Amino acid sequence: MNFLEFLISRSEDMLELGLEHAAVVGVSVLLATVIGVSLGVMSYRRERMREAVLAVSGAFLTVPSFALFVLLIGPLGLGAMPVVVALTLYGLLPIVRNTITGLREVDPAIVESAHGMGMSRTQRLLRIELPLAWPVIITGIRLTTLVLLGIAAIGSIVLGPGYGELIFTGLARVGTPVAVNLVLAGILGIVVLAVLFDVVFSALGRFTISEGIR
């Protein structure tokens, strides 16, 4: 059986695993975005806090993913839960970093003029600073998504959902003809998802980034 025939025979499986994989990554990216942007907003003007936040979110990335998944079985059990938590932690750094960079790159003259016209701190942040930093932030979210699509596959070790299942099954059957096909199918699925997510982000960027700063 060649790879193409294998894919066709497993097409229903491929679709189902793809949806699971996309869902678990999507939820994690969303959580990482909410937490990451909040942390960025809180820390971008305070040097100490900024350094601390960047150091901690950077530190998560250095923990081997395999180890983190296993560690989380204790408190969170098996399945999607530990995967989402681990992915959220891994996804923080690009988002936090880009939020801070984006907000700090906003021209102070623009913010001062908003201040001088009577916008409160919150209004300045929501109407001026975040919209202007948004192109940089969205780049961070895009990067996080790509990183998490790959790491999510490892989540299969704690019985997490997604294409990781194919890869780990293949690993268990090394030496048999089907093993290579299984691993290749898992990789292909992830690559296709990465392309699809990228299309979604381009569209999102087009809709949410003001024409004036594109």
Added chain:
Amino acid sequence: MTSTTKGRPLTGRAMIGLEDLTKRCAVQAHTAVDTLNLEIPEGEIVVLVEPSGCGKTTTMKMINRIIEPTSGRITLDGEDVTSSNPDQLRRRRGYVIQQVGFFPHMTIGENVATVPKLLEWDNKRVAAQVDELLETVNMPPASFRDRYPDQLSGGQRQRVGVARALGTDPAVMLMDEPFGAIGAITRDRLQNEFLHPQEDVRKTIVFITHDIDEAVKLGDRIAILQTDSQIAQYDTPERILTTSANDFVAEFIGKGASLKRLNLSRVADIELTQWPTMQIGTGHAEVLETLRQSHRNALLVLDRAGHPRRWADAGDLQGAQDGVLDQVGIAPESVLESDATLNDALNELIAVRYSVAVVVDSDGVYQGVVDIDQINRSVRALRESAVAESRENTQCGILQSR
């Protein structure tokens, strides 16, 4: 010979009052602004000029409460606003800074709508206001409303900046070097555009610049700041230029004071010389007779509406056909409108071949002529009257330079 808008005595109510305003920097022992006292009369343009340093910007930011003063009081229209809600205070004033500070992600319309929206006007009213403001600054709303700031030229941006500051028609406007980042030619035009509506709306404007020429041109009153934002002199442009309060001011104004003074008077303010004129269609004999009696070497030919058409000397007129005067001689090159400044007049006179410039009113109708001697005389008279006036004021203790 008083010009129309400048140099009115301090009779107006104070719109903004600064009392013993002081700002100390936490880090340095140095004070940025030290016990500043200033009254800004309603409906006037007061220009704060400082050759260097940042005291003027600090002062402006304190007036807008972006920087809180260490001590002292700020009053707005008689009300103490030193500790009222700064955001609400700011929405009552127009604010323009040097780089304009546009919100690049918003359209021109959205930018101009900023303050009306902050004040929670309903959408219809905001839209109407935006269109009106864009009209006011000569930016047709239909073609500019939906563009983004990046798509405008420097001059257009500045105009929209003023429209945005006019947002809800505030009585007070604060302008921090609004024309600072613009080329000289555009700046000159914008300054004129800026002064034009001011004649009618008479807003109270605090204007900051480091350029004494801009101050003289725009200000009804000028405050020259020296070290620690001490006021070296607070006075009308005329008196600043003619009687400097101290060496600091004199040195700042420099040698060009007499030339700068020419920007203060308009051609309309001085007495024009009448030149012999002839209407097109006048008979040959009468024309030559008029020229001979005038003891001038040429006649100015006017059309029936009174617009100057030709300069014609005896030779030209001799050769002219009876009554046909609109082809003889040469066309008048230097024609000034009566609201031109004496500086413009002097420029014309230096640039052209003749010793006189023709002055017309806004409809182009001949009013008279002006020559270099007249400009010279009026400068002298201006200086003398300013000296006399400032002596009077000093005696009355009105001079504010504490």
